[in-house]
Amino acid sequence: MEEQFIVSARKYRPQDFYSVVGQSSLTATLKNAIKTKHLAHAYLFCGPRGVGKTTCARIFAKTINCQNLTESGEACNECESCKSFNDQRSMNIFELDAASNNSVDDIRELVKSVYIPPQIGKYSVYIIDEVHMLSSAAFNAFLKTLEEPPEYAIFILATTEKHKIIPTIISRCQIYDFKRIEVSDTIEYLKYVAGKENITTEDEALSVIAQKADGAMRDALSIFDQVVSFCGKNVTYQAVIDNLNVLDFVYYFRLVDMFFAGDVVNSLLVFNEILNKGFDAQNFVSGLSSHFRDILVSRDQSTLPLLQKSENIAKQYYEQAVKCPLPFLYKALDIANTCDLNYRTSRNKRLLVELMLIKLCQIVESSKTQDTSSKTQDTSNKTQDVSNKTQDTSNKAQDTSDEQQPATVNAVEVAETPKLPNLAQVMQNSGFHNALTPKIDEAKPVENEQINEPQTENQTENINHNFNEIQLVEAWQNFGNSFDDDFQKNLIISISPKKEENLCIILALSTSQKDFLTEKKSAIERFLQNELKNSEIKLKIEINEDIKPVVHYSPEDILKQMTQQNPILNNFVAELNLQVKY
Ligand SMILES: [Zn+2]
Incomplete structure (x- = not known):
């Protein structure tokens, strides 16, 4: 069989323009x-x-x-x-x-x-x-x-x-x-070659090969040859990842579920298993970053083409994306990326990665602690509603395991059972429907109406104290994104607000940043009040003493520092009537 198989890179070299891929x-x-x-x-x-x-x-x-x-x-x-x-x-x-x-x-x-x-x-x-x-x-x-x-x-x-x-x-x-060949084009062509050679293939297997080839058809074909010579006429995903020493993406999906559940123990064990299989820890970390990135682009139809995976895998990404609110992903990406950056210089690399995993498990935890206090309040409003729903709930408990379909669990159940809710639940319960795709809303339309009805009555008189820090961060990001000017936009987005009761605390990185924000204070307050449906939100702007303003110098800061060092510059500025350009 091996003799028969001519190196496909040569055999399937296109003979006309039509068969040139991509x-x-x-x-x-x-x-x-x-x-x-x-x-x-x-x-x-x-x-x-x-x-x-x-x-x-x-x-x-x-x-x-x-x-x-x-x-x-x-x-x-x-x-x-x-x-x-x-x-x-x-x-x-x-x-x-x-x-x-x-x-x-x-x-x-x-x-x-x-x-x-x-x-x-x-x-x-x-x-x-x-x-x-x-x-x-x-x-x-x-x-x-x-x-x-x-x-x-x-x-x-x-x-x-x-x-x-x-x-x-x-x-x-x-x-x-000439451009890099798209993964989907590569997969299609490999399928064609496999068909010609009577080789059966799994889409996931071809996806791994295409990804590994990184846009080069010649490489894709020679990797394909290598795999075929290894596993014969049946190219499976398992055979490909074994042969190419690729970390199974299933690990990443499992880990994200563990991060949601705050399951530190098992995530550390999975990492250990990965190391035992001989995979490099840094590859694992950058793979995890890519996984978060892939989830991020799967959330939106417009960014979906950036995913570059086979259809089957894309579906799995979409399903996980449904469970991941944006603030979680931003935070997770940040944590994984920081670990990746520090990896090379770290003395205890294993510990560094383990710390990353612990932090990832705590994202949900920290948003929960902030949320539980407000939720007990919330449940009292809804107790009337519980009786109507108990019937419904018992049916549901049988057919859905909470972990697989977290979004179907409603607020009342969460408050009643001591089991900790995951982030998706927290988000949805506190009115975070936007972060979840319509799929979930469609799944339980009747139930949502039932929950929403009494709530809307209350909302007219009550202020929403239920917002949590993650929502605050998202509202803050939305405020930043409302700016057309890139400099101002980035300045705002680079700051993470903290929540204290109804206070939004902003740690500015420099005085000029503080001045800029103070000038916009009332506009920001109005925006956040609107966005989070709480008219009592106030802004508190402080200078962050911990961070030396290295990265975020504004043009004004730079000028100030330059004129301090060289006062003559002041005359220059005055004489030519120079203005700082933002
Ligand atoms: Zn001719």
Whole structure:
């Protein structure tokens, strides 16, 4: 079986523009140029490795020499010229790999051959791969030919590093930028190859391969080959992660559930299990960060394309995203990212990661402690309602395990059972419906109405004391996002407000930040009062003494410091009537 399996990267190299994966707009342009006979003498193909630059150059050479173009502008693959190209015996194509042949002599050799006209076909095509590797002397030797090439000569220069190409070359070329191939495109193509080879595959398995290939089809195909030689005609997710030493994403899903449950013990045990399997701790941490990021982009239809996972996995992300409110994700991302940044310099790396896990388990915990006091108040309002619902509740207890479907548990149950609610519950119970996708609301429409009815009556007279710090943070972020000016927006978003009763405490990082916020104080208060439905919210702005203002210097701060060091600057500012620009 292994003998039969030819390296698919070579076997499935595209033969026409149509089968080039993931570069459709670029190949359409090239095809059109050939059709309308608008050919340039020099092309520069730029882009990462393995995305099809050389392949496209070869197809281009074949197509412009084809004696019988198809209606769609592709090479016919049947005429004498096409056949000679496909058999790799065409005299109309010359390839030079500048990575290994970068001397002046190599280029002189090539230049000499340029002046011999083609015997068959119309064009001679010269492909110079990794052209940025040419020595500067070689570049110069080449430049003259590039400036005045014979009619029949066409150059295609390919490079992974466009910035290393000297301007005199760039200005003489038509430039095509190849992009990384999307994971979904890679998966589709691997499926096609697998189908041709009678290999069965799991989507998750192909997703892992595509992700590992990082946008390079050539890599995807050779990883695929490797996996097939390892596990035969049935490519499963399990076989792929074992063979490629990839950490099973199931771990991350399980861990996030543990963070919700505040389950420190089990999250530490899972980490231990991961280490025992021989995985690197830092990979684990950055994988966890990516997982949070992936959940974040799964929350919204508009960012969903950024997820880049197979359909099945995307569904699992969506399901977890439903349970994760934004403030939790922001905080979790921050914690994981900080750990990642500190990892290299840490002396006790294992402890660092364990601390991260503990902190992640405490996100929900800390929001809960703030919330429970206000909730006992809340339940008294609802006691009337309980009797109506007890019937309903007992039915439900049987068919839903709380952990899997946390959002279906309602406020009354939470207060009655000593079991601690998770963040999703806390959020929804305190009116945080926005953070949860409609899916949950749809799931229990009747129940929601029942809860909401008595509440709306109360809300007209009562002030909502129920907001918690996470909601405050989100309201604060919303306030920041209402600014068009990026500087002001970032200034606000960079601060995390603290909650104390009805006080929103802001720790400014500098005096100018404090001044800026004080100026906007009443607007901020109004915004927060509105957003959190509590007219008693007040703002308290203090300077954060713990943090030295390193990162958040405003232009004003900088000027102040500069003039302190150099008072003459003041005259300068006054005389030219200079203004600080925000
Ligand atoms: Zn042909």
